[in-house]
Amino acid sequence: MSDTTTDNSTQTGDDQDLGAAGSQLSTAPVEDSPSPDLPSLGVIGWARWFWRQLTSMRVALLLLLLLSLAAIPGSLIPQTGINEAQVADFRDRHDVLAPVYDKLGLFNVYSSVWFSAIYILLFVSLIGCIVPRTWQFVGQLRGRPPGAPRRLTRLPAHTTWRTSADPEEVREAALALLRKRRFRAHAVGDAVAAEKGYLRELGNLAFHLALIVMLIAFAWGQLFKSEGNKIVVEGDGFSNTLTQYDDFKSGNLFTNDDLEPFSFDVEEFTGTYERTGPNRGTPRTYETEVTYTEGADGEEKNALIKVNKPLEIGDAKVYLVSHGYAPVVTVRDGKGEIVYQDAVPLLPLDNNVTSNGVVKVLDGYRNPQGKKEQLGFQAFFVPTFGGSASGTMLSQFPALDYPVLALNAYHGDLKADSGIPQSVYQMDKTKMKEFKDADGELLKKLLTPGETMTLPGGAGSITFEKDVKEWAGFQIVQEPGGGWALGGALAAIGGLAASLFVQRRRVWVRAVRGDDGVTVVEMAGLGRSESAKVPEELGDLAGTLYERAPGVPDPEPDGTPEPDGTPEPDGTPPEDPGAPGASGTTTSTDTDSQAVPAEGAEQQ
Numbered sequence: 001m002s003d004t005t006t007d008n009s010t011q012t013g014d015d016q017d018l019g020a021a022g023s024q025l026s027t028a029p030v031e032d033s034p035s036p037d038l039p040s041l042g043v044i045g046w047a048r049w050f051w052r053q054l055t056s057m058r059v060a061l062l063l064l065l066l067l068s069l070a071a072i073p074g075s076l077i078p079q080t081g082i083n084e085a086q087v088a089d090f091r092d093r094h095d096v097l098a099p100v101y102d103k104l105g106l107f108n109v110y111s112s113v114w115f116s117a118i119y120i121l122l123f124v125s126l127i128g129c130i131v132p133r134t135w136q137f138v139g140q141l142r143g144r145p146p147g148a149p150r151r152l153t154r155l156p157a158h159t160t161w162r163t164s165a166d167p168e169e170v171r172e173a174a175l176a177l178l179r180k181r182r183f184r185a186h187a188v189g190d191a192v193a194a195e196k197g198y199l200r201e202l203g204n205l206a207f208h209l210a211l212i213v214m215l216i217a218f219a220w221g222q223l224f225k226s227e228g229n230k231i232v233v234e235g236d237g238f239s240n241t242l243t244q245y246d247d248f249k250s251g252n253l254f255t256n257d258d259l260e261p262f263s264f265d266v267e268e269f270t271g272t273y274e275r276t277g278p279n280r281g282t283p284r285t286y287e288t289e290v291t292y293t294e295g296a297d298g299e300e301k302n303a304l305i306k307v308n309k310p311l312e313i314g315d316a317k318v319y320l321v322s323h324g325y326a327p328v329v330t331v332r333d334g335k336g337e338i339v340y341q342d343a344v345p346l347l348p349l350d351n352n353v354t355s356n357g358v359v360k361v362l363d364g365y366r367n368p369q370g371k372k373e374q375l376g377f378q379a380f381f382v383p384t385f386g387g388s389a390s391g392t393m394l395s396q397f398p399a400l401d402y403p404v405l406a407l408n409a410y411h412g413d414l415k416a417d418s419g420i421p422q423s424v425y426q427m428d429k430t431k432m433k434e435f436k437d438a439d440g441e442l443l444k445k446l447l448t449p450g451e452t453m454t455l456p457g458g459a460g461s462i463t464f465e466k467d468v469k470e471w472a473g474f475q476i477v478q479e480p481g482g483g484w485a486l487g488g489a490l491a492a493i494g495g496l497a498a499s500l501f502v503q504r505r506r507v508w509v510r511a512v513r514g515d516d517g518v519t520v521v522e523m524a525g526l527g528r529s530e531s532a533k534v535p536e537e538l539g540d541l542a543g544t545l546y547e548r549a550p551g552v553p554d555p556e557p558d559g560t561p562e563p564d565g566t567p568e569p570d571g572t573p574p575e576d577p578g579a580p581g582a583s584g585t586t587t588s589t590d591t592d593s594q595a596v597p598a599e600g601a602e603q604q
Helices: 015-022 040-055 057-070 070-075 084-093 097-104 106-111 113-142 167-180 199-222 482-501 533-548
Strands: 004-006 157-163 186-189 191-196 224-232 237-239 249-251 264-274 282-292 299-307 311-313 316-332 338-343 355-361 372-383 404-412 432-434 444-447 452-455 459-479 505-513 519-527 595-598
Touching: 004 264, 015 533, 040 113, 057 070, 057 372, 070 106, 070 432, 097 106, 106 113, 106 167, 157 533, 167 191, 167 459, 167 519, 167 533, 186 444, 199 482, 224 237, 224 316, 224 432, 264 316, 282 311, 299 444, 316 355, 372 459, 404 452, 404 459, 404 595, 444 452, 519 533
Parallel strands: none
Antiparallel strands: 004 157, 004 595, 157 519, 186 191, 191 505, 224 249, 224 459, 237 264, 264 282, 282 299, 311 316, 316 338, 316 459, 355 372, 372 404, 404 432, 404 444, 452 459, 505 519
């Protein structure tokens, strides 16, 4: 068997010799070389040229890069659809930049014209370049590997040897070997043609099809998504209607009828914290026990919602995102009648759950003169008070070890009926008056559970009850298309891996009877790109086939007698001139090729 040879300089000038065997090993379109004598394109010609450019893979990759760059402002600049308060604050602080950002649509990046244009162009580009390649690939799968070219020795990796086996036996052995190695193989004339590595092109197409699926899923999710937040105190409930949310935002095509019908009650919130060590105060457990029902007449079910383990009801997911305390307070008028009694959720200010908020008494209260009036109390709460020696109302630990409630009292008009929406955690003091203490200062007091602050002049009192409840903050999200986006991402990763690590290649084995009656076997391989894998694999296949069709010595042109098997003087047995890696002469018609052993053939 003569040595396997590789030649990298033969594919450019001899494609005519390779014929169909030299056709591309992918579905990538061939770009025509421009001719200097071409006439002007015209309108149709320019439109066709633009379409070809748009649907080329390099333009698709460029648009994908532009889309990634265009998304950067959306993460750096406040967005109206995410947090309008931050946008308003940015406008107040940047008088020059804000108008520019408005004109460029940077406060609404993902719904701006230019972002949508890039998104749509990328979508069209991917479809325009994937659809024809997919049909072409299907045609390749339905067809058979092309027949062997006329001169196998012109291929980058080839080998040849002489054997006493009949050509039919060699071809049958080659066909069986290639099919065993998972090649698609068939006999064509005096040769066997085989091809392998279709998974590479399939992975490439799957990667780009997955990108299309992801684009559709993301667009669908943004148009029909909804996201709202709700604080629920232990013992209270929530029904998934628009009026129940503390804040709510949705996609452009979302309607109230798209809300998933369900409701739940918060039974108990449990939070535990590290007591010692460098992580003191770090939460160890955040979980909420709820009872929920699906639909109007659904059966009650129990569930435990944890951080990053949401409750899934239909297309909606209920996440546990925050926690705080809700001290129970009782407000009485001057006659001792209860005018307000409820748990008041307060908002945390730090990791130790130092909290603040307001208590608003809107109806039912009359002052000592019998006139209707409203009461407001500014509240600060610490679950673990540091003591009067600390001098500050800052919590020392997030658990309820030493709860203290600090109150400031006001009376007047809270402007709740003005028609302007108000936050339940803030108080408009423009028409409110302070209650004064004996020294003429603002009335304020630190209360522990069970203590009462009495308002001056017989105006009533407020009591910090011994029951301190906890509240849980939930985020309810409906984002259709999430499963499709995840599936597309996984498919894209798998397709990219296949396109990177699988090589598509072809192998031909020709066996013909020579002029002296001895069968001449030629093997050659061709890959999509220059790689050591093709000659190495060809050498391995040639070595296996050689065992089934062993070689015979080449004829000596000078009449020197062939080796007779007599041992050399040093006792070494003679070398088989036809064996893989032997030092026999090559029968390759390409006399310029450099011979290398078949077992370790590498491209030169």
